[in-house]
Amino acid sequence: MARDLLGTLEAWLLEQLSQGDRVILLLISIPKRRTAEGAIEAWEHWAFSPTEKIESLAQRLGLVERDPDTGRFGRLLTKAPVENITEIALYGWRVVQRLDQATARLYAGNPADRDASLVGIGAGAIGSNVMLNTKRAGIGKWTVIDNDINLPHNLVRQIHPDAMTGFPKAETTALLLDTCLAEGGDRHIRANFLAPGAAAEAVREAVGAADLTVDFSASPSVLGALSDNAEIARAASFFFGPDGQDLVVLAEDKARTLRLDEIEACYFLCAGTDPLLADHLASARTDLIRYANACQDLTRSLPPWQVQTLSGIAAGSLLSLVEEEQAVALIWRLNPRSGGVMPMELNLEPVRRHEFDDFRITVSEAVIGTMRRLREQRAPNETGGVLLGSFDLSRRVLHVVAALPAPPDSRQSPTYFIRGAKHLKPLVEGIEARSVGSIVYVGEWHSHPDGAKVGPSDDDEEVFKHLEMHLDPTGAPYVMAICGAHETWIRAGWHSWRIGEGAMPHG
Structure with missing residues (x-):
């Protein structure tokens, strides 16, 4: 290895004699193997600079000689013996890699x-x-x-x-x-x-x-x-x-x-x-x-x-x-x-997605879970409350994110539910204000008892007409949900002629 390195250096020095007043940098890359015949796993890099310039270094290695009359270096036809090569001082450099x-x-x-x-x-x-x-x-x-x-x-x-x-x-x-x-x-x-x-x-x-x-x-x-x-x-x-x-x-x-x-x-x-x-x-x-x-x-x-x-x-x-x-x-x-x-x-819940004509509604599983829990707590009476959500009219998307419990002045029985309004307005307006208008009232929900169909009754149809009458002129979408024993039914409207409905089975 040393003879190969020295031979390579000598050949290169002879090519660079015209740059003889410069100092060279030797960069040596050494392959690292676990065994002599093993694959190269890494490389180790070392760098040195001789204290001698190119011409002087070539002379020390017996490749050239200085003409005493002209002071110029000339290449020797036969390489002169090399003595005291160990006296050629080398400066070591710290080799660092650019950061990849x-x-x-x-x-x-x-x-x-x-x-x-x-x-x-x-x-x-x-x-x-x-x-x-x-x-x-x-x-x-x-x-x-x-x-x-x-x-x-x-x-x-x-x-x-x-x-x-x-x-x-x-x-x-x-x-x-x-x-x-x-x-x-x-x-x-x-x-x-x-x-x-x-x-x-x-x-x-x-x-x-x-x-x-x-x-x-x-x-x-x-x-x-x-x-x-x-x-x-x-x-x-x-x-x-x-x-x-x-x-x-x-x-x-x-x-x-x-x-x-x-x-x-x-x-x-x-x-x-x-x-x-x-x-x-x-x-x-x-x-x-x-x-x-x-x-x-x-x-x-x-x-x-x-x-x-x-x-x-x-x-x-x-x-x-x-x-x-x-x-x-x-x-x-x-x-x-x-x-x-x-x-x-923040806790994130899965959602149920519904595509109705040219608009989309999502209902959080947290909403369904809240309605089911309140339904079970109030059984055998019906219960209900309001739905909150956010919507983007430009994209025709409505997200139903919260179901509020019945206000304390609500009327609840096994055959009907009439939502009250006590404390509800400041609660909903406070949520709207703190969310800078993003979370707003979007509709109503109520429960049906065991054994009753989950679809809307005649009274429920009147509730949806009320939503349509009050929210449709604002351009906002509106929703009514009915929570039954095994599924939750939902109907949504937007601009009155765009109405869709569907059922969400309980898990």
């Missing part, structure tokens, strides 16, 4: 054994920081979709430096991701996700090929579009609360048994009913700052340390999502004074 994604995962304590193809929609405060953090942790061949440009006030909260002001967010974010580690491969699409125009095919291919598509835009329309897209593998939504002190992560399971909008409806219900979230959506600030002279050129202050704290948590959550399969709804609440963070995990 696999090694980054090791240093970051990331247990993932593979990379992931990811799409990020929105490269603003949360999007740009989360994408870069996951990249540093060795995860993410990102495709960044955004049609905005970097503005000066963005520098406080985004990853872009001043030199990138005025340039497209998608392009500059992808560039910063691409230069983070040794590997590249990150892409950008400068487009509005909802109206991509000429980029429509590129957007479709990107989300279709991704392991996870993440909405960082905080746009309900984007979240809805991802929920309705049957071609994507999985969708998630990451956003800050209105005051920038809360982080929300909503994500589908890998089988997409729960869609993103169904998880969002559960999140809004929790925001409207959980005392720990009483001010979560009601704390939007009004101290806006004008950064230019157009009507909509307004922003709010957002301390960089808050952005970094919550974005770091978000990146860690995204890394977990890539490895895990279940759906999640997570909230972290940051206390700016103490720096403490309170995590919350």
